[in-house]
Amino acid sequence: MNTLLPAAIVGSLPKPSWLSEPEKLWSPWKLHGDELRQGKLDAQTLAAHDQSRAGLDIISDGEQTRQHFVTTFIEHLGGVDFDRRETVRIRDRYDASVPTVVGAVSREESVFAADAKRLRAETDQPIKWALPGPMTMIDTLFDDHYRSREQLAWEFATILNQEARDLQAAGVDIIQIDEPAFNVFFDELKDWGVAALERATEGLNCETAVHICYGYGIKANTDWKATLGAEWRQYEQSFPLLQQSSIDIVSLESHNSRVPVEVIELLRGKKVMLGAIDVASDTIETPEEVATTLRSALPFVDADKLYASANCGMAPLSRRVARDKMVALADGAELLRAELT
Numbered sequence: 001m002n003t004l005l006p007a008a009i010v011g012s013l014p015k016p017s018w019l020s021e022p023e024k025l026w027s028p029w030k031l032h033g034d035e036l037r038q039g040k041l042d043a044q045t046l047a048a049h050d051q052s053r054a055g056l057d058i059i060s061d062g063e064q065t066r067q068h069f070v071t072t073f074i075e076h077l078g079g080v081d082f083d084r085r086e087t088v089r090i091r092d093r094y095d096a097s098v099p100t101v102v103g104a105v106s107r108e109e110s111v112f113a114a115d116a117k118r119l120r121a122e123t124d125q126p127i128k129w130a131l132p133g134p135m136t137m138i139d140t141l142f143d144d145h146y147r148s149r150e151q152l153a154w155e156f157a158t159i160l161n162q163e164a165r166d167l168q169a170a171g172v173d174i175i176q177i178d179e180p181a182f183n184v185f186f187d188e189l190k191d192w193g194v195a196a197l198e199r200a201t202e203g204l205n206c207e208t209a210v211h212i213c214y215g216y217g218i219k220a221n222t223d224w225k226a227t228l229g230a231e232w233r234q235y236e237q238s239f240p241l242l243q244q245s246s247i248d249i250v251s252l253e254s255h256n257s258r259v260p261v262e263v264i265e266l267l268r269g270k271k272v273m274l275g276a277i278d279v280a281s282d283t284i285e286t287p288e289e290v291a292t293t294l295r296s297a298l299p300f301v302d303a304d305k306l307y308a309s310a311n312c313g314m315a316p317l318s319r320r321v322a323r324d325k326m327v328a329l330a331d332g333a334e335l336l337r338a339e340l341t
């Protein structure tokens with residue numbers, strides 16, 4: 001990126017009400033067959049234009065073609081039975097009905113390359129595509145085949161690498177792997193988590209990012225955050241490992257969180273995508289607040305390595321709130337940019 005302080009959302013945006021019921025995770029589609037396929041792509045086009053008009057520098061698909069950031073990817077894989085659902089505890093926090101791994105997992109064809117090509121055709125700006133990370137994937141299904149979280153994670157990492165190469169070929173500039181599970185399962189993080197992440201992004205020429213957060217702004221997550229004490233130091237587990245890794249960019253939660261901003265120092269040398277927008281609140285940040293959050297990171301990251309972003313995806317918000325927050329993000333980055341140049 002040539003722009004100083006490029007601004008981008010994390011990934012998801014609310015969907016239009018004609019496509020699925022907004023402000024709800026795993027909301028069912030309202031269209032079917034060809035209409036659904038066309039509707040998803042129309043929503044993706046709208047999402048790209050909304051981001052561009054808000055003034056963002058990097059454009060995402062807004063995850064408009066997926067029902068959920070993890071399950072939609074898994075839905076396209078062989079070896080997973082979506083009719084056989086089990087209730088499991090996700091991120092050690094809340095129960096969800098998830099599909100079951102019943103055989104060897106495989107990817108017959110690219111899940112998102114066609115959607116990414118479409119997004120590429122919609123904009124001349126750099127585009128970013130998010131995929132679920134191996135640890136987050138294994139934590140969002142029931143495994144009745146491998147019965148080993150680590151083994152299944154390695155299988156998914158290999159599949160993710162195939163998908164990432166297809167996305168790169170489709171013209172994606174930044175491939176982001178979402179690993180909220182890195183803030184929860186610290187033993188696995190050290191044993192194989194970062195290594196599996198590197199397997200997923202191995203051999204790519206485009207930029208690579210990892211997004212680690214405290215989850216969507218839903219009640220189960222805000223309740224969990226309330227138990228984490230006065231200072232959230234979970235990132236101290238992953239950042240030293242990521243600083244040594246091949247990943248280019250680390251996306252983290254900051255604004256309205258209790259994450260001590262100095263943890264960013266642990267990433268020194270990496271690019272940092274800082275969450276300057278709270279996705280658990282409908283209150284729209286002012287550009288000054290966004291600039292203040294970004295400015296607070298400057299002692300710990302070189303300005304040319306700082307990206308402006310949100311704490312997490314915006315899928316659970318209303319479209320109006322998401323749009324206004326994107327404008328605040330772009331305007332806040334611009335304020336600080338003007339100050340620095």
Ligand SMILES: [Zn+2]
Nearest residue numbers: 213215312313
């Ligand atoms: Zn997130």
